[in-house]
Amino acid sequence: xxxxxxxxxxxxxxxxxxxxxxxxxxxxxxxxxxxxxxxxxxxxxxxxxxxxxxxxxxxxxxxxxxxxxxxxxxxxxxxxxxxxxxxxxxxxxxxxxxxxxxxxxxxxxxxxxxxxxxxxxxxxxxxxxxxxxxxxxxxxxxxxxxxxxxxxxxxxxxxxxxxxxxxxxxxx
Numbered sequence: 001x002x003x004x005x006x007x008x009x010x011x012x013x014x015x016x017x018x019x020x021x022x023x024x025x026x027x028x029x030x031x032x033x034x035x036x037x038x039x040x041x042x043x044x045x046x047x048x049x050x051x052x053x054x055x056x057x058x059x060x061x062x063x064x065x066x067x068x069x070x071x072x073x074x075x076x077x078x079x080x081x082x083x084x085x086x087x088x089x090x091x092x093x094x095x096x097x098x099x100x101x102x103x104x105x106x107x108x109x110x111x112x113x114x115x116x117x118x119x120x121x122x123x124x125x126x127x128x129x130x131x132x133x134x135x136x137x138x139x140x141x142x143x144x145x146x147x148x149x150x151x152x153x154x155x156x157x158x159x160x161x162x163x164x165x166x167x168x169x170x171x172x
Contacts, residue, residue: 003030003073010051017042017066030069040068040076061097061163062086068168077168084162091161095129098146098163102133105142110135120152124159141170 006027014024016033024032024043033041044066046056056063062083070076080101082094102110115130122128129148136142143166150159 001075003027003069003075006067006075010048011045012048013044013046015044017044020044027067030073035071038068038076040070042079043067043069056083059097059100061094062090063097075169077166080163080165080167082161082163088157092124094161094163095146095148096163098131098133098144098165101142101144101163101165105135105137109137110144117149118151122150122152124148124150124161136170139170141168142166143168 008026011026014026014029016022016024018034018036022032024030027043030041030043033043035041044064046065049055056065058065058080062085064081064083066079066081067075068077068079080097082091082097084091086094110133112131112133115132117128117130127148129146131144131146133144134142143164145164146162148159148161150156
């Protein structure tokens, strides 16, 4: 999809992911963001509270959304990250969003790797998870990362619990 075709309504709080102080009036200002190593410009945005009662949520999880636009002015991808500032009740389930994403694109064909605990890393509620899964389907390259663990210097309410999902246009 061309950046010019992105709907103007339903979205708010546009800013450059690489420079959060650089706010944008909307999609049309995507060229104001710096180019990253892949040649794309990353724009953070949220859902408009007047049209999305629960705010910026993906599959019931508070999320940080980043749209990637390439130098041909086309959408190159979308990144979805669980919000680390969400209330504890919602944040402690963040690793489940990755499962939902994998289910959305079918259970077959994922190539997954499990990371090993680092020095001092501990399970949370008996679960230790460092997972990275990739899949290419229908012209899309998917990456789903899920983490759930506690570092030795963190208390019981502070721990790593996150999902990161990248949906990118597959490279030929």
